[in-house]
Structure formats: structure tokens, C-alpha cells
Amino acid sequence: MRDRNCAFDLAMKECLGERGWLTRPEDKAAHARDWLDRYGEVPLGIARPASTAEVSAIVRLCAEHGISIVPQGGNTSLNGGSVAISPASVILSMARMNRIHTIDAADFTATVEAGVVLAHLHEKLTAHNLAFPLHLGAEGSAQIGGLIGTNAGGSHAMRYGMMQDLVLGLEVVLADGTVWDGSRALIKDNAGYQLRRLFCGSEGTLGIVTKAVLRLFPAPVARATALLALPDPDAALRIGALLRASTGEFLTAVEFFNEPGLSLLLKHVPHISRPLETPGPVYLLVEIATSIPEIELPDILDRALSAAFETGDVLDGTIATSEAQRAALWRIREELPEGQRLEGRQIKHDVSVPVARLAAFVAEASAGSERVLAGVRVNPFGHLGDGNVHFNLSPPEGCTDFEEREMQLSQAVYEAAVRHGGSIAAEHGLGQAKVELADRFRSTTERSLMRQLKSTLDPHGIMNPGKVV
């Protein structure tokens, strides 16, 4: 075994050079564990390819030596998707493949390497008056390749769709090292099966995304952003529907959270102050945006919110009047996970339900959790506009753990989601954390279809094994 690994190590070094193949313990440690430090075996080394050809060479070497390949972007997976399940693995860091090849303002496309950080792309596009409308808390670290791998969603998905809706073309290194070049900049391309859609969301288990052609949009010329305090989740659904009817095409985000979540945030994260005098119990962060210069967005939002105040569904609210205020409101939403993390132990669930079931789901999952562990603190937040709830739990006030009832608590949450026609995995993927869960909650037909696809495209099981299936 040792000799075999030694031969592999030499071959990788020869192939990638000193910068491209890291095996020092501290380098491995920097990549081995997931963001929540729950998963990750120490791999044989960290491969840092600088080109698609190098990725292809790595895959061939790994195939030859029976070594697993775990692609890793920003390593922000919440389900252990980007770390290894066995030491006989290579972590493939895409960090050096971070070039933006082209930004085409006439075609509204960008061609980028997989290692481009999302926030970096956002920034570059600003100068071109263009936007790539995927936004999520981790955008400062998350890379395009990883976002494609997990079919990321985020806070603007209600308007622009998920990553799969924003990817026009892909270049993918397959399990035998051959390169599929599907990096076409076409909106309509029906020459056979929609391969790019299949790879999107496959978490590196069917191939490694090396390049993508992304769909761009005109940059918004105006935005209006409001934070509202509401009496209950049902009111939130009514306001969501009202906004959809009255702000139409401009409605970009309807995010929700609750008072316990805000309290944890205010307790733990510095430089955030209570945004409204009246406490929730439920909050909505609403944003509308347009790329049409003449539209008076504040008027449109005012009109919509006046109607909402009149019905009594809004208790209090504030509209951002500067970009700094807007950023402050978004920061509240985006730091909610951090607030909860700093409180201590937590159980995270990323689920979705049909939008109109959101309030009923939250009520049922909360009651179910309470039945399992009296006093457990419920912190649901997420994307009301698309039915995606991050239903997170903290131990009862004064307790440091869940009295070993994590499994039952999760069971209660997932069962409630499925009962309401929902999914046990909304936007974070399955990774390694949710494979069993998918086997339990999805039909054998569905799971078997997925296993068939996996074994067809990765017959030797070297592509990010233990994830998805």
C-alpha cells in the first residue's frame, strides 16, 4: 500500500510540480475538514491544477491508481460534500483555475473557470453594467464550480432560478479523464440530452466541472429594500402574495426569519443593531430591483407596503434609503447562521416545501421538535419566495446539548417537510450527510435511477465517492 501510494505521489509531483501537489500535513489540514468541522478524512494530498489538461491528467492518474477524487471549491458545503470519506483520496482544489475568460456584454454571457469566487465575478461584472444574479451568504468564498456542483440557490432564486437555470454551457472532465466540451453560449440547444443540467447538482460525482458559460443580466439600475415586522408566518405568506401581485417582475427576494434568530444574532455578532422598534415575531426582508431607468421603484414599494400596513399584516417596517442601509439589512439576514453557530451546538436542516405550505410546515416542524425535546429553540429562516426553509435548532435555554435526541429531532423536521410535499434537500445538496436520508425519504425507483447514472458515468467509483448516492 505504502509503495503504491509512493508511486502515486511521485507521479502527481511530476505531473503537477511543487505548486500543484501539496502533501505537507499543514496543507492537507487546511483542506481536509468541512466548514462545520464535522466531516473529512485526511487525503493523500491536495492537487491544485492550473488547467483543464492538468485536471484530466490528475483524473487519469487517480483512475490508474484507484484513488478517489474530491473536487473542492470554497469548501463551504454544509453537508460534507467537498471533503473525503477515505484517506485514499486526493482533494482537487480548484483555486488556481480562477480566470474569467470572457465577459460578453452583447450576448450577456461570461465564460469562467470553475475556481472563480462568486463575489469576485460579481465585482468584475459591475464595470460592465452586468449582473450574475446568484446571491448567497457564502459568496465571498464559494466558487463557481462548487455552486454548479450543488446547484446552488440563494436569495434571488425566486426571480432568476437556481444555478442550473443560469448555466448555458459546461466543460467537464469525465471519470476516465476525457474532457466533454459543452461550453456553448446558447440559450436554445436541443441537440440531445441536456447534459449540462445533469452535471449541475451532481456534486462532482459524475465529472469535474472545469469551465462554465454563465448567463448574465443587465445590472439593476435601482433597488428598493425593506425590512418588515409581522405578527405571524401566515401574515408573511399573505405579504409574499401581495408583493408578487403588486411588484411583479421586479420582486427579487422575499427572505424571512424570526425573533429568536434575530436575538441570537444581536447577542453574538458585533456591529449589528436591532433594525426595528417593534419586535417581530416574524420578519421579512424584501427587495425589488429593475434595470429600466425610468421606473420609480420606491413608489411601487411604498404602494405595496401601504396596502400591507392597512390589512394589519405589517406591524412595523423600514425602507433602506442608501446602499449602506441596504447592505446593513442584508447583513442581518446573511449573518443569521453565524449568530446561531456562535450560540453553541446546533442542528441544521435545509428543506423546501411548496411556497403556500411554508407556515404550516414551520408550525408542524416546531411542534414536532418541541415534542421530542421540550424547550428546544427553533430558528427557521430562509427564502419565503421559493419555499426554502433553513430550519435550525439550538438546545433549550441553559442547555448545551440536545440530550442525544438529534436523530429524533431531525426526523420530526424532515417528516413534516415531506408531509407537506417538500424536499429533504433544498439548496445544499446531499453531500455525504444526507445520502441515507435520501435513501429513506425518496422512492427506491428514484434512488436506483441515480445509482444507475452514477455507475454508468463513474464505473470505478472514483469521483467524489460517498456523496449523493
Add this chain to the structure above:
Amino acid sequence: MRDRNCAFDLAMKECLGERGWLTRPEDKAAHARDWLDRYGEVPLGIARPASTAEVSAIVRLCAEHGISIVPQGGNTSLNGGSVAISPASVILSMARMNRIHTIDAADFTATVEAGVVLAHLHEKLTAHNLAFPLHLGAEGSAQIGGLIGTNAGGSHAMRYGMMQDLVLGLEVVLADGTVWDGSRALIKDNAGYQLRRLFCGSEGTLGIVTKAVLRLFPAPVARATALLALPDPDAALRIGALLRASTGEFLTAVEFFNEPGLSLLLKHVPHISRPLETPGPVYLLVEIATSIPEIELPDILDRALSAAFETGDVLDGTIATSEAQRAALWRIREELPEGQRLEGRQIKHDVSVPVARLAAFVAEASAGSERVLAGVRVNPFGHLGDGNVHFNLSPPEGCTDFEEREMQLSQAVYEAAVRHGGSIAAEHGLGQAKVELADRFRSTTERSLMRQLKSTLDPHGIMNPGKVV
């Protein structure tokens, strides 16, 4: 062989009853040939299932007897996708599975059977103030299942995407007769591979779509529609860009055609009159729409077009001031294929290029066609907003055929598309007409990936054989 077919016939009759299994010559003839009467063997019979269970039973029987299954919706395929390549086939007409199960105004979803005709769905949604934003010339016949099978696009795809972007959930009968129930009404569902995206566009070769959950939108409360005459294709691209910048979120369709296409239409199709005094040579049909009550759409369109007139890129134009006028403008665009068909022989090409390359592609494909056959009449029309060109040819004036140069003409057109980064199949799929073409113009890696998927999901090759791969 005869005995075997006889046993199959009896089994089908027993399974489906008199109404569900048609074998009279006139019934078979009604389904055997494609819309352009170019393809189609006479099948053993026409199966008309009334439920998913019946579809499943049919597939099991066909699998047992080694009979191929060709799903057929409205039979509007332009590439022979919905007719049989061999007599040992059953045509599976979905016409009886035409129920709209639910229309959910709170969730903006509709759950429908595969045999629902698109125009029928549009009509039903009107009463709910909802819209399913897929629009194409064949919508009076095309069924949801077929539209999913070919991943249909149409004239609103630039704003709303193609069918794959509008399908949230699917129910599919697989090649062994098992039913995959993925009919979830979820915007975010990342529990593994995106199976629904794989089936969308697979033309019945991987499974038979029996039910779909479709994404709906608020019905537009206002539309503004204009027809413009322009000096050349480059001006069309500039106007497209100007409209995108100035009408933003509301821009729903930018369709183009040219003077020769309009002339054929006026010559052959009754009750259509020349819409503008100034002849093209190029025309744009532009539509903007909104679901926000307070928006003054005519002002927005006026402002955009005034700017366009000033640059000299627009020679003439008309804005529809009634629904009847709007319908008349759209009828011009949608009857263009009929005008050409009635002129006699034709060669049709459905290709796409990156939007900004559209004018260059049309010029190059036109010149290439002229080199092959002097005087050949070029009639390109389609969807400028998404780069989709239906590049159609008629014989030279006074001729009735292409002097047997069909192959070279098509070659010239496809090569021009591919040279501009385009696709040989934009929105009509591959069917049986374009399988060889895909083998020629797409990489062996891509085609081999598709064949692997096909043989994994349909190991005995009974699902619509001879299509896609």
C-alpha cells in the same frame, strides 16, 4: 412473427379495451406519418392509455414482446420524433390523458397530464389570472408531454426560458414499466441528480412523461406589441440590444423575419394584409408585458422606439392598439412557416447561435446557400431574443426543386451555425432527422455520453428507438 404479433395484439386489447387499442388501417394512418409527411412506418397499432397505470402496463407488454414504443402528443414534430422507424412499434397516443389535475394560485403551479394541449392550458389559466408562458405556433395541437420531450422553446424563451425551465416536477414511466414519481411542486429540490432535467428534452427515448408540475406566473395585466421595419439584420441586433436596455424586465419577445418570408405569406395565406407601408427588408415583432397594474407600458415602448427611430435603425413601425391588432401581428409571425410550406418544396433548418452572431450567421448561411444553388430563396425567421433562427430555403424563383442539392445546402447552413458557436438543433430536438447530423457535428465524447445514458435507462432499446441517438 405473425403469431407473436397476434398474441401481442390480444394482450393489448385485453389490457386497454376497444377504445384504448386501435388497429384499423384508418386509425393507424391517422397517426403513422409526421406533420411534414416525411417520416413514419405504419405501426402495429395505436395505444390510447387513460392512466399512468395503463402506460406502465403497455410498456411492460411491449418490453415482453420486444415491441418499440413511440410516444405521440400533438404529432407536431418537425424532425420525425413522434412517428415510428419500424413497423414493430406501438404509437402511444397521449390524447386521452388530458386532465388538468390542479391549478394552484397560491403556489403558482399546475399539475397536468401529458396529453393536455398547450392552448387548452393557456385558456384554463386565464380564469385564474395565471399564465404558463410557453408560446409557439403549434400550441393549438402540441401537448405538454411532447413539449417536455422536445424541451420546447418558442417565442417567449428569452424571458421565461425553455420547457426545462418551466417544469418543476415530472412523473415518468421507465423502460421496464416502473413509474418514477417526481411530481413535486418545488422550486428548490437538490436531493440528488436533476432527473427531471434529464427527461426534459429526451424525446421519449429514456421514459414516457405521464404527468408534470408546471411553473406558473401572474397573468400579464398589460402588453404592448409593435411591428418594425428595419434596413438590415445588424440594425435588428442593435434594436434588440436597445430594447433590452430600455424595456428591461418587461421584454418578452423579439421575433424577426424578412421581406421574402412576408411575401410568401401574403401570397399563400388568406386574410393577411401587408402590415406596414415601407417594406423591410427585415422585420421585428416586439412585445413587452407586465403583471404590475400601475406600469404605463405604452410610454415605455414609445420611449424605446423613439430612440430607435432617431438612430435610423427603424424605417417604419406600428404599435397594436387592440387585442385584435396584437393577434394580427402575431399571426403574421406564426403563419410564416405555412406561407413557405404552401410555396412548394422547402428545406427547414432549426439552428441557434449566440445572439450577437445572428446577423453574421444569416449573412454567411445565405451566401453559402447561394454558392451551392444560385437563386435559392432564403427565408430566415425566428427568435432574435435568444439567437434561434429557422433558416428555411425555397427553390429559386420559377423552379420546383433544389436540383438534388439538399444535402449541400443543409451542410452550408449547419457549418455556418457551428462556425459561429451555434447548435444544429435549437428547439425542435433531433428526432430521427438529425441523429446523423449530431454524430457529425458534436464530439464523440458528447455522443458517447448520450449513448451511455440511453443504454443505461433503456437497455433493450424499446423507447422511441432511432431518435436522439
